[in-house]
Amino acid sequence: MDVSPTTALLGDDTVDGAVGYGGRPVLRSKSGGWRSAVLIIGVEITERFAFYGIENNLISYLTGPLRQSTARAATNVNIWYGTSTVLPLFGAFVADSYLGRYRMIVASTLLYILGLGFLTLSAILPSLRPPDCLNPSFCPPPTPFQVFFFFTSLYIIALAQGGHRPCVQAFGADQFDERDPNESKARSSFFNWWYFALQSGILVSLWSVTYIQDNVSWALGFGIPCIAMAVALFIFSLGSFSYRHLIVEEESSFGRVASVLAASARRRFRRAIKTSKDEGLEACKEVEAEEKEARAVLQLVPIWATLLIFGVVFSQTSTLFTKQANTMIRKIGPNFEIPAATMQMFICVAIIVVLPLYDRLLVPVMRSFTKIKSGITMLQRIGVGMSISSLAMVVAALVEAHRLAVAHDQTVSVNMPGENVQMSVGWLIPQYILCGAADALTMVGLQEFFYDQVPDGLRSIGLALYLSIFGMGNFLSGFLISAIDKASGAHGESWFSTDLNRAHLDYFYWLLAALNTLGLGTFVYFSRSYIYKTKGEDE
Numbered sequence: 001m002d003v004s005p006t007t008a009l010l011g012d013d014t015v016d017g018a019v020g021y022g023g024r025p026v027l028r029s030k031s032g033g034w035r036s037a038v039l040i041i042g043v044e045i046t047e048r049f050a051f052y053g054i055e056n057n058l059i060s061y062l063t064g065p066l067r068q069s070t071a072r073a074a075t076n077v078n079i080w081y082g083t084s085t086v087l088p089l090f091g092a093f094v095a096d097s098y099l100g101r102y103r104m105i106v107a108s109t110l111l112y113i114l115g116l117g118f119l120t121l122s123a124i125l126p127s128l129r130p131p132d133c134l135n136p137s138f139c140p141p142p143t144p145f146q147v148f149f150f151f152t153s154l155y156i157i158a159l160a161q162g163g164h165r166p167c168v169q170a171f172g173a174d175q176f177d178e179r180d181p182n183e184s185k186a187r188s189s190f191f192n193w194w195y196f197a198l199q200s201g202i203l204v205s206l207w208s209v210t211y212i213q214d215n216v217s218w219a220l221g222f223g224i225p226c227i228a229m230a231v232a233l234f235i236f237s238l239g240s241f242s243y244r245h246l247i248v249e250e251e252s253s254f255g256r257v258a259s260v261l262a263a264s265a266r267r268r269f270r271r272a273i274k275t276s277k278d279e280g281l282e283a284c285k286e287v288e289a290e291e292k293e294a295r296a297v298l299q300l301v302p303i304w305a306t307l308l309i310f311g312v313v314f315s316q317t318s319t320l321f322t323k324q325a326n327t328m329i330r331k332i333g334p335n336f337e338i339p340a341a342t343m344q345m346f347i348c349v350a351i352i353v354v355l356p357l358y359d360r361l362l363v364p365v366m367r368s369f370t371k372i373k374s375g376i377t378m379l380q381r382i383g384v385g386m387s388i389s390s391l392a393m394v395v396a397a398l399v400e401a402h403r404l405a406v407a408h409d410q411t412v413s414v415n416m417p418g419e420n421v422q423m424s425v426g427w428l429i430p431q432y433i434l435c436g437a438a439d440a441l442t443m444v445g446l447q448e449f450f451y452d453q454v455p456d457g458l459r460s461i462g463l464a465l466y467l468s469i470f471g472m473g474n475f476l477s478g479f480l481i482s483a484i485d486k487a488s489g490a491h492g493e494s495w496f497s498t499d500l501n502r503a504h505l506d507y508f509y510w511l512l513a514a515l516n517t518l519g520l521g522t523f524v525y526f527s528r529s530y531i532y533k534t535k536g537e538d539e
Contacts (some may be wrong), residue, residue: 015177018244022488032175032244033183040172041104041194045201046232047164050116050225052202053209054157055081057341059319059327060146061218065130066150067141070503071485071496074319075478080154081315082474085467087162092170092464094163100175102245103166108163109233115156122150123219132190139512164466169194173451173459174246191448192359195440196352203348206341214339300453302526304378304465309519310442311473312480313389313512316396317344317435319477320505321428323479327407327500328425338425346429350436358440378449379527385442386520392434400506407501422499435514453532484508 020026058080062073095104122128128149133139142150149285158238172194176187205225213221318341325340332338386391454462481496488495488504497503 009462009519011277015244017181017247018177018242019247021241023099025103026244027082028177028180031242032177034175036175036239036242036244037172037190039235040168040175041197043232043236044168044172044194044198046228046235047109047112048198048201049166049205050112050228050232051157051161053205053221053228054116054119054154054224056202056206056318056344057210057213057221057339059321060214060341063323065142065218066147067130067139070323070498070500071481071494074323074496075482077319078315078474078478078481080151080158081318082471082478083155084158084161084471085469085474086171086471087158088166088467088471089162089461091163092166092461095167096458096461100245101171102240103169103419104163104167106233107237108160108167109229109236112157112164112229113226115153115160116155116222116229118156120147120219120222120226122146122153123222124215128446129218150431156525165467167242169462170448171243171458175244177244185373188448189359192355192443192519195444195447196355199348199351199355203352205343206345206348210339210341214341229413244502270489284384297458299530300450300462300465303449303523303530304469305454306519306523306526307382307386307446307469308472308476309512310386310389310513311470312477313393313473313476314435314439314470315477316430316509317347320508321396321432323500324403325425325428326420326503328403328423329420330425340425343425343428343432344430347436347439350433354437354440355444370500377532378445378452379530380444381445382449383520383524383527385438385440385445386516386523387442388415389438390516390520392431393509393516394440395434396431397506397509397513398429400509403405404501404504404506480511481508 014025017034018026018032020031026032055077056252059073059077062068063070066073068076091104091108095101099107127355128146130142130146131140173187173190176190178184178187209221209224209503210225321343322340325343326371330338330340365376367373370376403421403423404425410422446469447463450462450466451459452462454465485496489497493502493504495504495508
């Protein structure tokens with residue numbers, strides 16, 4: 001059959017393994033790449049703005065209007081955040097097996113808007129919110145229905161994030177064809193700029209939404225994130241006709257994992273019963289080729305497990321760090337006071353500074369030495385970030401010990417719970433910055449690692465596994481806080497006393513520093529034997 005020049009040109013420009021809207025073939029020049037990725041990044045910016053508009057200051061709402069103790073509020077935040085980062089495993093399964101990433105993003109965004117709308121109503125309607133009180137000590141507690149409605153709204157948001165998080169990032173990375181050298185290089189940068197952009201959304205949320213919640217009203221502070229998610233849905237719809245949709249097998253994601261592992265077991269058995277030397281050599285070669293997917297799945301498990309304590313460390317930035325800041329001097333000038341949760345902006349600032357330096361300076365320099373396109377391997381990047389997170393906990397423990405010493409010298413603070421310690425909140429900046437630097441290295445490294453190292457049809461599952469590290473980390477944090485609160489409270493003042501000037505958060509931070517360092521050692525042990533799944537380049 002004769003092929004016209006036009007047909008040949010279109011054939012060269014067609015992206016293999018991907019289709020466009022409605023299942024039509026897609027042209028490289030008119031689809032995907034940064035033109036589509038930028039829109040998807042815009043969706044993530046608004047989603048992070050909305051989510052962190054709730055999460056950043058949630059502990060203040062629980063210990064304020066809902067009248068919960070510090071330990072109970074921190075545990076509730078950990079459980080909710082943990083649930084929202086474990087549910088992506090379910091969302092990724094549904095997306096990869098049934099709905100597809102595009103439809104899952106649309107459905108979860110609509111669910112997001114519903115949950116945020118309910119949360120806004122819980123702060124507006126008198127029947128759904130606790131009464132306002134000038135003196136919290138004499139406020140009546142919220143009714144069971146008010147608590148139920150509030151937490152139902154929160155967990156609808158958690159369910160929405162379960163579908164949104166793994167699919168948006170995977171869908172963004174799908175816009176780059178890994179078979180094309182230029183697009184493959186761009187995809188490596190995509191993960192850095194993705195995290196850079198979402199931190200920008202979080203930073204804006206910290207300055208605006210948190211301030212509104214503390215100084216204007218919780219109703220407006222919950223309503224703005226709801227509007228942001230409606231904007232996100234509009235932004236996402238703008239690129240519907242230019243997105244690339246990867247063609248994957250119809251088989252269930254978890255079914256594919258099970259079949260790969262079962263096939264591996266059968267081949268190992270077949271190799272064991274070979275009696276001929278030649279047959280055994282041939283079987284070994286066959287097993288080596290056919291077990292690559294099985295290794296890709298199995299090798300992720302120890303890496304995942306060794307990072308759980310890092311997830312515990314990560315969870316403290318929005319709970320106990322915020323409670324520390326609440327006890328310190330936060331004034332700028334005579335009339336302006338920084339909301340305690342806004343201190344998390346230093347995490348975002350550190351990430352925004354570190355990522356461009358890493359992507360544009362360190363990677364090219366390291367690439368010239370290592371000959372690896374990413375400069376250093378993904379696991380090396382993760383390990384460096386874990387080291388910095390241990391240092392962050394050491395610094396946090398030292399600062400908290402100093403804060404307690406100041407509080408005890410300032411006897412009025414100890415005798416009057418809620419009185420600010422005469423110590424600037426600026427003392428907390430180093431621990432926030434170190435956590436940000438650790439996040440910039442570890443979080444982005446984990447995203448790329450769990451996207452790149454799973455079989456192609458399981459990439460949403462891979463990113464869900466990455467998110468589940470922080471979900472399980474938050475569950476572990478909640479468990480540790482509850483257990484230590486009961487144990488220490490039974491023999492005196494709890495480490496997490498409602499009056500932090502009588503508590504001992506410094507002990508808890510030292511414990512986390514030790515556990516995280518132990519986790520780092522285990523991570524290094526497993527990383528040394530890890531075999532990368534590669535596509536033409538052996539890292």
